[in-house]
Amino acid sequence: MSRVRPGSDEPAPVRAYLGLGANLGRPREQLRWAVAALAQEPGITVTGVASLYGSRPVGVTDQPDFLNTVVAVDTTLPPGQLLDRMLELERRAGRVRLRRWGPRTLDIDLLWYGGRVIHDPPRLIVPHPRAAERAFVLIPWAELAPGTVVPGHGRVADLCAAADPSGVWLEEPAPAWWQRQESPPTSGE
Numbered sequence: 176m177s178r179v180r181p182g183s184d185e186p187a188p189v190r191a192y193l194g195l196g197a198n199l200g201r202p203r204e205q206l207r208w209a210v211a212a213l214a215q216e217p218g219i220t221v222t223g224v225a226s227l228y229g230s231r232p233v234g235v236t237d238q239p240d241f242l243n244t245v246v247a248v249d250t251t252l253p254p255g256q257l258l259d260r261m262l263e264l265e266r267r268a269g270r271v272r273l274r275r276w277g278p279r280t281l282d283i284d285l286l287w288y289g290g291r292v293i294h295d296p297p298r299l300i301v302p303h304p305r306a307a308e309r310a311f312v313l314i315p316w317a318e319l320a321p322g323t324v325v326p327g328h329g330r331v332a333d334l335c336a337a338a339d340p341s342g343v344w345l346e347e348p349a350p351a352w353w354q355r356q357e358s359p360p361t362s363g364e
């Protein structure tokens with residue numbers, strides 16, 4: 176069932192939250208590129224970007240530390256098409272899957288889509304099945320939307336308060352980290 180904005184045949188936008196992560200190549204630049212690329216996608220409006228956090232790898236620990244953030248979007252895309260756009264951005268960022276939970280140049284997870292529960296494994300499970308237990312997701316997410324209710328789990332603020340924050344640290348506050356343009360390398364210095 177898709178909602179339509181009154182007076183138009185344009186579908187009404189739906190709020191979604193995306194978890195972004197990177198730990199290969201130039202993670203900060205790749206995440207900055209991903210925010211800008213999302214904002215340029217037709218059918219996607221970026222409405223919020225959390226601060227940039229550093230985090231110890233969870234799961235497969237023999238890999239570099241990550242940079243993580245969460246982005247709020249309003250989208251007219253159905254969830255499957257939003258996922259396809261996210262996967263295409265990962266591909267454009269040069270992501271190669273060598274092993275599950277292995278290092279990556281860019282990972283974009285669909286954390287939450289309009290409060291809906293979507294179970295179409297393995298292609299799409301929403302809310303993201305591990306979002307409610309990951310401090311590297313919950314801390315930036317709580318910065319943007321503490322009152323959001325994750326179906327089956329509760330409020331983001333409460334999940335964040337219950338998560339172990341020890342492996343997550345603030346790298347750079349929003350909006351500086353994603354609005355600052357990298358100064359071109361100066362020659363000779």
Ligand SMILES: Nc1ncnc2c1ncn2[C@@H]1O[C@H](COP(=O)(O)OP(=O)(O)OP(=O)(O)O)[C@@H](O)[C@H]1O
Pocket residue numbers: 262272275276277282283284285286297298299300301302303304305
């Ligand atoms: N909510 C979701 N967000 C993103 N991808 C999802 C989601 N649910 C299922 N998938 C599927 O997961 C596949 C593999 O995702 P990926 O390899 O990025 O997993 P991961 O990020 O390494 O691990 P995790 O899922 O624990 O974050 C994607 O091709 C996608 O079809």
Ligand SMILES: Nc1nc2c(c(=O)[nH]1)N=C(CO)CN2
Pocket residue numbers: 195196197230231232233234235241243276282311
């Ligand atoms: N700190 C951190 N650990 C992870 C991350 C991540 O983004 N950050 N992503 C994973 C697979 O999605 C597995 N482990």
